[in-house]
Amino acid sequence: MYAIKILFHQPYRYLLTTGGIGLCIVLILFLLGIYRGVADGSVEYIRQNRADLWIMQKNTTNILRGTSILSTAHGYVLRDLPELENISPILLLLSTIKMEDKEATVFLTGYDLAAPYGGPPEIIQGQSVRNDDEIVLDISYAEKHDLEIGDTVHLNSYALNVCGFSTGTNAFVIQYAFVSLQRAQSLIDFNNLVTCYCADFKADSKNLLSPRELSDEVPGTVVYTHEKFLKNNIREMESGILPLLYAIAAIGSVVLTVILTLILSINILEYRKDFAIMKALGSPKGYLPGLIINQSSFLVGSAILFGLFLFFPMVKLISKISPEIETITSTGHIITVILVVGMMSLISSFFSIRKLRKIYPLEVYE
Amino acid sequence: MNGLLVRAEQVSKIYNTNSHHTAGVLDISFSATAGEMVLLLGPSGSGKTTLLTLIAGFIQPTAGQILLFNEDIQSYSQTKLQSIRATKIGFVFQSFRLIEALNVLKNIELCLHFGGKSREERHRTARQVLKNFDIEHLADRYPGQLSQGEKQRVAIARAVANDAQLILADEPTASLESGQGFEIIRLLHDYARKENKCVLVASHDLRLKDYADRIVNFENGRIV
Numbered sequence: 172m173y174a175i176k177i178l179f180h181q182p183y184r185y186l187l188t189t190g191g192i193g194l195c196i197v198l199i200l201f202l203l204g205i206y207r208g209v210a211d212g213s214v215e216y217i218r219q220n221r222a223d224l225w226i227m228q229k230n231t232t233n234i235l236r237g238t239s240i241l242s243t244a245h246g247y248v249l250r251d252l253p254e255l256e257n258i259s260p261i262l263l264l265l266s267t268i269k270m271e272d273k274e275a276t277v278f279l280t281g282y283d284l285a286a287p288y289g290g291p292p293e294i295i296q297g298q299s300v301r302n303d304d305e306i307v308l309d310i311s312y313a314e315k316h317d318l319e320i321g322d323t324v325h326l327n328s329y330a331l332n333v334c335g336f337s338t339g340t341n342a343f344v345i346q347y348a349f350v351s352l353q354r355a356q357s358l359i360d361f362n363n364l365v366t367c368y369c370a371d372f373k374a375d376s377k378n379l380l381s382p383r384e385l386s387d388e389v390p391g392t393v394v395y396t397h398e399k400f401l402k403n404n405i406r407e408m409e410s411g412i413l414p415l416l417y418a419i420a421a422i423g424s425v426v427l428t429v430i431l432t433l434i435l436s437i438n439i440l441e442y443r444k445d446f447a448i449m450k451a452l453g454s455p456k457g458y459l460p461g462l463i464i465n466q467s468s469f470l471v472g473s474a475i476l477f478g479l480f481l482f483f484p485m486v487k488l489i490s491k492i493s494p495e496i497e498t499i500t501s502t503g504h505i506i507t508v509i510l511v512v513g514m515m516s517l518i519s520s521f522f523s524i525r526k527l528r529k530i531y532p533l534e535v536y537e
Numbered sequence: 538m539n540g541l542l543v544r545a546e547q548v549s550k551i552y553n554t555n556s557h558h559t560a561g562v563l564d565i566s567f568s569a570t571a572g573e574m575v576l577l578l579g580p581s582g583s584g585k586t587t588l589l590t591l592i593a594g595f596i597q598p599t600a601g602q603i604l605l606f607n608e609d610i611q612s613y614s615q616t617k618l619q620s621i622r623a624t625k626i627g628f629v630f631q632s633f634r635l636i637e638a639l640n641v642l643k644n645i646e647l648c649l650h651f652g653g654k655s656r657e658e659r660h661r662t663a664r665q666v667l668k669n670f671d672i673e674h675l676a677d678r679y680p681g682q683l684s685q686g687e688k689q690r691v692a693i694a695r696a697v698a699n700d701a702q703l704i705l706a707d708e709p710t711a712s713l714e715s716g717q718g719f720e721i722i723r724l725l726h727d728y729a730r731k732e733n734k735c736v737l738v739a740s741h742d743l744r745l746k747d748y749a750d751r752i753v754n755f756e757n758g759r760i761v
Contacts, residue, residue: 176638448634453623453651533595535634536586
């Protein structure tokens with residue numbers, strides 16, 4: 172009761188503290204949301220292209236931050252292997268799309284329109300690429316640049332008709348766009364280059380050849396199973412931007428702890444006479460630390476409510492302003508953040524409670 | 538020995554600051570029993586408050602022994618001392634020392650809480666104590682809304698709420714007008730007499746002599 176009362180004795184301070192901690196919670200939730208969004212978005216293209224095998228240039232482990240160059244000749248070798256089918260060439264390029272008054276980079280994906288793999292994971296508006304003059308864009312990219320189905324964009328000298336929008340193709344810092352393999356190859360003036368191939372084992376050949384044996388069959392390549400290749404790309408992404416997000420989230424937690432410790436300590440100092448009176452009157456051993464923990468819990472509880480109240484509208488607003496910033500927030504995330512903040516609250520209480528030791532009952536006689 | 542609550546035997550308290558020795562009290566022997574109000578009388582700095590803080594166990598004597606409720610106070614653990622303060626000793630201070638953030642009722646309930654009373658018991662007892670002191674109407678007021686005299690009545694109500702055997706009152710009338718001061722002293726005296734408790738009042742106010750059952754004069758840290 173007393174713990175809460177003295178918080179309300181300084182309503183502005185209480186509101187500022189709740190606001191400060193609440194914003195830290197929003198920041199942490201937001202970064203975790205981005206983490207999940209990036210983690211899912213960056214590899215969704217690979218996850219959804221469920222080919223048995225990914226064949227890359229030797230020494231390449233991923234497509235997010237690796238360069239793989241194979242020739243169409245590799246494709247012929249692969250097609251000649253009796254164990255494989257559904258050979259699907261893919262060419263990935265960083266390209267700049269020119270719009271009416273601006274330009275923006277995409278992760279351009281050229282794929283064989285007749286092959287089963289390489290295309291957009293999911294078309295949510297319009298339809299997939301049917302010919303060399305069409306392009307499918309990521310929905311967040313389209314929203315950001317106000318593009319609609321039927322609009323025309325330019326890739327070098329080629330005018331392409333926007334025929335569809337895809338999801339699962341937002342890698343946060345860049346978005347995928349899809350054109351025919353021929354169009355992608357014509358952009359680099361090398362009609363016999365691809366980045367990689369997707370392929371399936373024939374039904375009766377699944378256990379006949381290992382990826383390593385397949386690599387030996389096609390010189391200059393490395394072959395990954397779908398699971399292994401997905402893992403490689405997730406690991407690559409996690410070693411890139413994501414540690415930075417973690418670092419900022421960690422800083423947010425530290426700031427939260429510092430704010431809370433400061434406020435609790437200031438309260439103890441301001442109300443030290445009250446604490447001295449309580450000590451003099453015989454407060455039991457754990458009573459005063461309990462007050463501080465109660466205060467801390469109440470502040471954090473209010474801040475969590477405030478943070479959650481603010482978080483979802485804020486995410487909506489941000490996705491309107493910057494559609495490419497995709498956040499995914501689950502109940503698990505929220506529970507994790509509540510647990511982390513609860514732990515920080517205990518740490519803050521611990522630091523503040525130490526100040527109680529220096530308050531003496533004798534002070535009531537001053 | 539029957540009814541003896543406090544006994545100090547050749548107690549001294551010397552403060553050492555920067556190789557300077559200041560005597561709080563020197564070689565004091567003193568006792569107090571239930572049913573009496575003892576006035577510790579002396580000018581400021583004469584050692585009467587030091588004696589109260591020694592009896593409360595806030596400080597330890599440099600020499601001598603203090604028996605509180607027939608046990609050497611130095612043998613008490615901190616937890617035991619806290620428990621004794623919460624259940625057997627009531628405190629009245631010159632500047633009242635009420636908790637400003639709590640209303641009168643909660644101030645008294647807090648003390649009862651320290652004494653280990655249940656929520657319901659706290660509420661019932663606090664109401665009863667306020668009624669006994671004719672200040673029930675102040676229950677919902679905050680200390681900042683009370684007069685000085687009302688604050689001290691509340692402080693006394695708080696001190697006796699746990700049925701304290703011993704009340705340590707430090708200059709309880711110093712912040713009050715004389716009329717209010719006498720009223721407060723009468724309350725403390727009544728409590729000692731009617732409830733068979735011991736009240737130790739430290740004061741420099743000679744006018745309180747008439748209300749005390751016994752007077753102990755202090756000067757320069759000694760009883761004279």
